[in-house]
Amino acid sequence: MSEKEIRVRIAPSPTGSLHLGTVRTSFYNCLFAKKHGGKFILRIEDTDVQRNKDEYTKEILDGFNWLGIKFDEGPYYQSARLDLYRKFAQKLLDEGKAYYCFVTPEELDELRKIQRAAKVPEKYDNRHRNLTKDQKDKFISEGRKAVTRFKLPDNTDIKWNDEIRGLVSVNTNDLGGDPVIMRADGIPLYNFAVVVDDGDMKMTHVIRGDDHLHNTAKQIPIFEALGFPVPIFAHAPLIFTHDREKLSKRKHGDIANIDKYQKEGYLPEAMANYLVHMSWTQPDKPEEEIFKIDAVALKFELSRISKSSAVYDLPKLNWFNNHYIKEKSLSEIYELSKRFLEKDLNLSIYPKDQILKMIDAVRTGLNKLDELPGLIKFFFNDEFDFSRDEVASSLRTENGRRVLEKILIQINLFNFQNPGDCKNKVDGIGKELALKGKDLYWPLRVALSGSNKGPDLGLIISLLGAEKVKSRIEKALKVLV
Known part of the structure; x- marks a missing residue:
């Protein structure tokens, strides 16, 4: 690697929520910068005035903060750099490397119709590349507004050695014609603004999704035309669903947005581990799935990012999250879950230790942590639906009645301070009634929790205490009458 300082960036647009793919690419950039002692820069591409929203900018910044992604510089906002883009656009115009194009939207539509009818690829035909002064003056007199287009070299293979994909070659004939770099209102388009920014900010590497391959082929000639060094490119595979569709905000809704996972109680370290592992494995321990991001920074190599598409796998994400939840102390889980618990439960009913x-x-x-209130809700609320088949079949039996009545008779003999003693007392009643297993436990579980599944039965009895156990059993017995 060159001794020149490594500089990488992530550049989300506040036209929507922070996307999982952007987050994954952010981690790759962050790890690469850490590995080489470089700088990681945040840039906000906010030139789309009609679609930008301040709430999305805040969501993007909050999302990075939640995930623990730290930046060495930024955020830089493109909207504050418009004069710079105009200056470089004028430079290209003055040097004959760009030109004003007066083609109207209607004329472009007609061109596309002709191309579709001829079954040829739709592209701008560069018709205004060599206008005379008289032609320009005529269009201006007609009130036409001009965009600025960059002159792409004709029928030229744009090649680069991609750090992930290897040698990539794209012919300029496949890029849709000369690209617009400035709109008529003086606002830059993506492929121009990003080159000016990357060049001006001295980015050495551009690590992004492989949906930008054609953009890279457009951008390399612009870098060269402006006299900027061309950065080294690395294009990571996109995230797809199991149906082989690109994971998108528009089509797949909030599962594509990091905000959803923050709101539902996923842990940031689980999200980081899952997203990085999606397409990257450790060189010395490729089979090891669990790792802390900081711990693998020195091992990180772009060449180990897979070329194959990543697949969004919710059960796998849940597996990662479950692992990290189990690593937390009970007090940490309590504090992290408090927003969910307080919303659904009256926590004042029990002391914190219980x-x-x-x-x-x-x-x-x-x-995920938002599941916690539902799993312990029965401790706080005894409004159970005993009519459900799996519940009714456990409760509405002669053995069920015998178990519950026997426990009521002996309830004062239970040591409610000790879950183990409570369980042993139930087992003793089972011996008296010659019952065991589900015939013994399920009726009691259903009466106390509304379900035949759940935590340790002795713990349930101990935490509920004598009064609640008695009340719930009496309520269940009424159902049996």
């Missing part, structure tokens, strides 16, 4: 015991009883099955 709530921690409830969390401990269910955390091994937690995929």
